[in-house]
Structures are given as structure tokens and as C-alpha cells.
Amino acid sequence: MSDLLERLRERGWRLTAQRRVVAEVLDGEHVHLTADEVHARAIERLPEISRATVYNTLGEMVGIGEVIEVATDGRAKRYDPNAHRPHQHLVCSRCGTIRDVHPHGDPLASLPAEERFGFAVADVEVTYRGLCPDCARAAA
Amino acid sequence: MSDLLERLRERGWRLTAQRRVVAEVLDGEHVHLTADEVHARAIERLPEISRATVYNTLGEMVGIGEVIEVATDGRAKRYDPNAHRPHQHLVCSRCGTIRDVHPHGDPLASLPAEERFGFAVADVEVTYRGLCPDCARAAA
DNA sequence: TCTTGACTTGGACAAAGTCCATTGTAGGAT
DNA sequence: ATCCTACAATGGACTTTGTCCAAGTCAAGA
Helix, strand or coil: CCHHHHHHHHCCCCCCHHHHHHHHHHHHCCCCEEHHHHHHHHHHHCCCCCHHHHHHHHHHHHHCCCCEEECCCCCCCEEECCCCCCCEEEEECCCCCEEEECCCCCHHHHCCHHHCCCCEEEEEEEEEEEECHHHHHHHC | CCHHHHHHHHCCCCCCHHHHHHHHHHHCCCCCEEHHHHHHHHHHHCCCCCHHHHHHHHHHHHHCCCCEEECCCCCCCEEECCCCCCCEEEEECCCCCEEEECCCCCHHHHCCHHHCCCCEEEEEEEEEEEECHHHHHHHC
């Protein structure tokens, strides 16, 4: 059983076939998938799983902090199972590929109190953009 | 006439009433509006303006770099007329409101070479998230 | 003022996501 | 082992956000 599923069970969640499949799909991919991509891969293992269940399950996992929701553009959100370790994203501005990266320092610290405007700042998201090696070569 | 409109005219664009109104609405707000919010405000000044025209005009302004498109969540994109000055965004995780902020330091510097994986990193986007004062009050 | 090609319009369409009444079932109780 | 029942899954309607297009309109140069 995947670590993710194990953690869900420890939280008292029912282990249904649907949740198992969604967790396995997420854990099994190196790239960050959209909800519909998760659904497509889940269907290969459990043909009757519904779109609503995939959305529900992803939303629940995000809600308890096991999975991170990433919206890098106006298109579909992507789901990142590496929530256990703080990291940021490096996105290719041409092909959209996402890599996890681990920069130095705490980016939250760079926002001084007088720039917080009364917000209770809880989190910071950092997205680096540039051309990936493949696209740089193709563009040359 | 707003600076934005002036710059559009210099690029050879036809100055229609619709484009004028969209530019005025964008320039006149301190927050970053969604396309539909721009449309709603535009209608107050020019009742027959269509949704398609607002989307077209915003897209054109983004295309030439006069306006920045901000997709901070899976909801509607927001449009930021302050393209001339580098800044980051502070987003309410409940209602989606956006404020411009100006943190200390250069966030690009925090990504060391060995974490760039051959990418030609050109830009970094920083989004702080938290509850805005209004939503914090509503949630209490 | 006339002409013309760029601009606008409204409605159909599409993608992404939410909602809800109904049906099914995991897992504790017996 | 089986029964219960609260929690979960289903699927289809609905909403939001955005795109597309054929037809009509108009800004601005000749």
C-alpha cells in the first residue's frame, strides 16, 4: 500500500477501491496530473469510477494537506502528491512541463509586515518560469 | 486619455468606444478584476458592449505586454494593468481578491544553479496566500 | 463622404468543475 | 458470518469561465 493510502487510513478514512486507485495514480506518476488525467488513468484500473469521485477524492486529499493543488495557468489545476516536503515549481513556458525544485531560504520571510495589509499570510507559492533544455534546443 | 489607450493608439490600433471603456475600467481600479468584472463595469458606461469584445480586448492587451494575466487559482483569471513595475501578488484564499505587494530581495537569486536542471530561468512569480481582513472576520 | 478592412456582436459551443438525489458498501456491531 | 448504517460513489444536470464564428458595424485614411 502506498504511503499516501496509509496516511489516509490513519486518519480514519474508509479505504474504498476508488480512493485506492486515485492515490495509486497520483503516487505513480512523476509529472503533476490534471483531475481529468487522473480520471483517465483511474478508469484503466477501475472502469466505473466517476469524474465526481475523482474530484471529491482529490479535493479531500488537498483539504487535509496530503496533496497540493497547483494552478500555473488558466487551464486545469494540477495535483502534486509531494506535499510532505516544501518545494516550488519550475515550469517550462513553452511546453508546460513542471519540475519540483528546492530553493534556499524561506520565501515567506521576504514579505515584511507593512506589505501584508492585514492579511493572515499562511503560505507562499513560488513558480520559476523559463525554457526547458529540450525547448531551448528546439527554439535555437 | 489614459496612458494605456495612448500606447494602444501608437501601435496603430483603432480607438473604438469599447476599447476605450475597457482600458478606463482597468486603469481605474486598484484591485485586479476578472474578465466578467471588467465586463460588468464596462456595461455601466457602454451598455451594449459584449462579453466577447471584453475578452478580445483583454487578450490583445496581454499579448502586447500592456497588461498581465494572473491565474492564481482555478477560478477566473485576473487582469493587472501594472505591467510596468515588477511586483508580486497577495491573494485571499477564500474570496480570491488580489493585492500587489513589493517584498524585499530578488526571488530569482534563491534558486541555485544546481536546482535549475538546465532551464534558462527567465522569470519568477511569487504568490502569497492568506485570509484577507474581510474574510477573516466573516470566518470568525 | 466613401470605402474598406478591422472591430463588435450575440449566440452556440467547449472545458473545467460543482451539486445533489439516489444507490452502494466498508467496517464496526452482533 | 451477517447485518446495519453512516459514509462514499454515481451520473447527470447545472454553473462558470472562456472560445469561436458568421454577420453586421464603424474608424479613419483616401
